[in-house]
Amino acid sequence: MPAVSVPTPAAKPVTFEDLSAGWAAEKRPAAKTLYEWSRVVRQFTAFLGRTDAASVTPDDLIAWKEAMIREGRRPKTIRDAKLAPVRAILQWAVDNRRLKENPAARVSMDVKSKVAESIRSFTDQEAAFVLKAALAEANPVLRWVPWLCAYSGARVSEVCQLRTQDVVQVDGIWCLRFDPEAGPLKTASSERAVPLHLAVLDSGFLTFAQGIPSGPLFPKLKPDVFGKRGGNGTKVLGRWVRGLGLTDERLAPNHSWRHRLKTLGRRHGLAPDLMDAITGHGRRTVADSYGEYEMSALYRELMKIPMLNLPERPEAPCVPDR
Structure with a gap:
């Protein structure tokens, strides 16, 4: 009698929603961090048009990065506020055996600080x-x-x-x-x-x-x-x-x-x-x-820092040369 083939059940999708919830439950981030990272994940999945994290490839991350560059987003924002949250949640999934590998692990953004963009002190x-x-x-x-x-x-x-x-x-x-x-x-x-x-x-x-x-x-x-x-x-x-x-x-x-x-x-x-x-x-x-x-x-x-001498009639200061 020939062997009967039993179909392998389809793997359940690993959704970003589930991964974000698991990451948040373990890491217990501040409310503001949770809000901002959840928003970034929604932006990424909207760009992809799907929510299955297991289907994400490095090419998907690179395409998202390139799209943000075309939109004119600042490099530091792309690196720290967009790619970093997605990478961290995907890495949590790998560490907890939800995913085999992190497709964002080697996707980075070159950030070169410009003098005109760096924060300066009050004069x-x-x-x-x-x-x-x-x-x-x-x-x-x-x-x-x-x-x-x-x-x-x-x-x-x-x-x-x-x-x-x-x-x-x-x-x-x-x-x-x-x-x-x-x-x-x-x-x-x-x-x-x-x-x-x-x-x-x-x-x-x-x-x-x-x-x-x-x-x-x-x-x-x-x-x-x-x-x-x-x-x-x-x-x-x-x-x-x-x-x-x-x-x-x-x-x-x-x-x-x-x-x-x-x-x-x-x-x-x-x-x-x-x-x-x-x-x-x-x-x-x-x-x-x-x-x-x-x-x-x-x-x-x-107290080595002296008190400022405040002007009698304050006038708007001149902006220092760049």
């Missing part, structure tokens, strides 16, 4: 102009966030989510404490306490902070859809700075304060490891992880 003139304008603002976000960023190098998102209990004394020195309980921080080294510069204290910040009831330092700044005050704070401050006439695209209305503090650290000879501790950058060497970073040492270094 002394620009910084004085913005801080002088902030003094006239009734909105606490516009009044205080630029000052706190200017003299601490903190990220705007970190400052916007501060609570009244995060303005504290450590070893007799007034500080800002960046605590993950107040909101998400970018890295582990972002959790820190930073001394308040005398310029901030002299401008009356403590009086303001101590007059706010327990809770958010900027309670009228509404959280965004991800529950972060920094999201809306970044937009409010960005529009305000641009409205002052500072339109140079190399100038990031918020992040250029962080660049400026690094510039000032080099100008005035701040110890690099203490500078990193102030800004919340990761340790550079194993030696940097030895010992403690005492608040008195951080304050000593920060």
Whole structure:
């Protein structure tokens, strides 16, 4: 009697939706990251016209990359915001035996930084102009966030989510404490306490902070859809700075304060490891992880940066030559 052939059941498609859900359940990304990566995956599958991840080839990824180049997207955006999320989710699938190989593993985007595209610091003139304008603002976000960023190098998102209990004394020195309980921080080294510069204290910040009831330092700044005050704070401050006439695209209305503090650290000879501790950058060497970073040492270094002389009649600064 001849053998009966039993048909092999068709393999169940490995959908990007299932892979994204599995990746998210294990990695537990921030809500904003999950939203943005899910959107990128939808963009990729819409370009492909199919959702079966097992059918994706390196040629598909290259075709998507070329399409984005033709659309005029910036190389860094293509590499970091588009290809990287898809590659990471596909690699999770390989690591968890959902796929045999990662078709995006060797698909990359050459990114060459141009001087005209790199973020620069606020100049002394620009910084004085913005801080002088902030003094006239009734909105606490516009009044205080630029000052706190200017003299601490903190990220705007970190400052916007501060609570009244995060303005504290450590070893007799007034500080800002960046605590993950107040909101998400970018890295582990972002959790820190930073001394308040005398310029901030002299401008009356403590009086303001101590007059706010327990809770958010900027309670009228509404959280965004991800529950972060920094999201809306970044937009409010960005529009305000641009409205002052500072339109140079190399100038990031918020992040250029962080660049400026690094510039000032080099100008005035701040110890690099203490500078990193102030800004919340990761340790550079194993030696940097030895010992403690005492608040008195951080304050000593920060106070090497002099106060800005604010103009009596602020005028829009000239844009530096490219």
